[in-house]
Structure formats: C-alpha cells, structure tokens
Amino acid sequence: MRLLTFRAPDGRTLPGLIADPEAAETALTEALRAGDGPSAVLRVHPISATGVRNVGDLLQRENWRDLVSGPHVDTVDISARDLAPVIPRPGKILCTGLNYADHITEMGHELPDVPTLFAKFPDALTGPFDGVEVPADNSGALDFEGELAVVIGRDVPLGGAPDEVSATEAIAGYAVFDDFTMRDLQYRTAQWLQGKNLCSASGFGPWMTTGDAFDPGSATLVTRVNGVEKQRADTRELVFNPAALVRFITSFINLRPGDVIATGTSGGVGWARSPREMLTDGDTVTVEITGLGGISNRITVR
Structure with a gap:
C-alpha cells in the first residue's frame, strides 16, 4: 500500500490510498525526468475517519490497516504539487x-x-x-x-x-x-x-x-x-x-x-x-x- 497526505481545495489535509501504485510511480518518475515532478497526476482513494487528517493521525489508530483496506467508494485525481509531508507533525x-x-x-x-x-x-x-x-x-x-x-x-x-x-x-x-x-x-x-x-x-x-x-x-x-x-x-x-x-x-x-x-x-x-x-x-x-x-x-x- 502507498499512503499519502494531500491538501484538499478547502484547505484541509486528508490521508489517501494510491489506487494504482505502479501507475503512480510511473507517472511521477516520468514527471521528475521531465523536470516537472509537481505536475504528476495521482489517482487516490481519500480515507475518511473522524479526527483523521493525515497519515500521522491514521497511524494512531490501532486498526489503521483495516481503515485503509476499504472498501473505497470515492476516487479523486490530485496533482503531486498538492502533497503535504506524508507525516506532517511527527512526534519525533x-x-x-x-x-x-x-x-x-x-x-x-x-x-x-x-x-x-x-x-x-x-x-x-x-x-x-x-x-x-x-x-x-x-x-x-x-x-x-x-x-x-x-x-x-x-x-x-x-x-x-x-x-x-x-x-x-x-x-x-x-x-x-x-x-x-x-x-x-x-x-x-x-x-x-x-x-x-x-x-x-x-x-x-x-x-x-x-x-x-x-x-x-x-x-x-x-x-x-x-x-x-x-x-x-x-x-x-x-x-x-x-x-x-x-x-x-x-x-x-x-x-x-x-x-x-x-x-x-x-x-x-x-x-x-x-x-x-x-x-x-x-x-x-x-x-x-x-x-x-x-x-x-x-x-x-x-
């Protein structure tokens, strides 16, 4: 699984699961080779759970793997430029x-x-x-x-x-x-x-x-x-x-x-x-x- 934290249009951050890891890595690698990594487009399943705003929050849940595993209904396309640090505020x-x-x-x-x-x-x-x-x-x-x-x-x-x-x-x-x-x-x-x-x-x-x-x-x-x-x-x-x-x-x-x-x-x-x-x-x-x-x-x- 590939988990990320992305910035939503309304200013929030949300955790997401990459829908197709192989396609995502290929798209990102091609964009990086072209000198424009931020332009890569990634297909993501947003992960919705009360109080979970990023991957760091997600990992605080003992059942985080179950939350990530789905089922997933929604899929969004995001730009790599919208990615936040994958763990925005680590404790250490x-x-x-x-x-x-x-x-x-x-x-x-x-x-x-x-x-x-x-x-x-x-x-x-x-x-x-x-x-x-x-x-x-x-x-x-x-x-x-x-x-x-x-x-x-x-x-x-x-x-x-x-x-x-x-x-x-x-x-x-x-x-x-x-x-x-x-x-x-x-x-x-x-x-x-x-x-x-x-x-x-x-x-x-x-x-x-x-x-x-x-x-x-x-x-x-x-x-x-x-x-x-x-x-x-x-x-x-x-x-x-x-x-x-x-x-x-x-x-x-x-x-x-x-x-x-x-x-x-x-x-x-x-x-x-x-x-x-x-x-x-x-x-x-x-x-x-x-x-x-x-x-x-x-x-x-x-």
Missing part, C-alpha cells in the same frame, strides 16, 4: 548521521560502533514538491542529503524491540527524505542541531510505502541537482539498517506511531566535493528511491 524525527561507509570516509570519520543520532523538528519538514525559502543570511553553505526514511507504526516501549523481527514489525513503512543542511551553521559548534533545522526545508514523501511492499535492503537511492546526478547508493550499504536503528533507539527511549527515523545519507554530498558544490538560488534537489517514488524541491534565497 530522529536523523542518523554517518551511516553509509562512503559518506563516513568522505567526511573524514571512522566507521561507528553505534549510530550517530540528532533531532530534527516537525517545523523543518516541507511537502515533497514544495519550494524551500532560505534567508540570505543562512544561504552560505546549503547542502543536499538524500535519504531513506522509516515511519513507525505501533507503540514501541523502552526495550520493546529486542531483536530484528520485533523491530521490523514496528515499522509501518518507508518514504523519501532530504536532510537539507546548512553546513556553515552545522559546523559552527560541536552540535549539529542548528544546521539541520531550517524551517520548511526538508522534503518528505511523496507517500509512505508499507513494509509489506518494500524491501529496505534492495533499493537504489539517487539524488540529483538540476537534473545532474550527485548521489547514488544501494540501501543495503547502510551500516545500521532500519531494524538496527529501531533496536538501538528503543534501548533508551520509546517510539510512537508516526515517529520518523531518517537513516542517513550516502557519499557525494556537496560539502565533501572538491571544489565544494553548495546549493544556490534556483537550484532544484530531486531524491528518488526505487519503489518509493521521489521528491523535488526548488530553492529560493531571499
């Missing part, structure tokens, strides 16, 4: 740094024994095809970081995912993520938080593919800037795979439905290139993962 967003061996090497670090984690706030998220506005004072070293994101689907108490099976069962699905980074702010101190939390800058979506329809160990991630490939990685190269991250995180905190884990970026980021390739006004960052679709965000410096 935990990002993983240094989780692909090539990226660890290019940044001058040793392979870690445990994951490196930092927090991103919900205010940092934006829709998968929304524009990203950057204040001029913060635009000195903007960077892209295409990533695989994990969405939690059930309560996992402290110590509640002691093995790979239980950790995998806690995952509702997967999506595409750009850990948009202001490198100069990131490295101004030993803490990365300020460089990772520009408001409305991290594209997230376009939908959540449920775990039964996606293998996180056999996908390819590609990041392009203005259509030029900058990152390419196989997700099997992750040092800590999604289940390992869930196990580690729940060894010290709990996870709730709708929480998000970004699994880290691969080699090829702009900061590590020689010479460095920082994003500028008018650049468009596109991130695609096979089986999950893609996102595309254009930068405007103001």
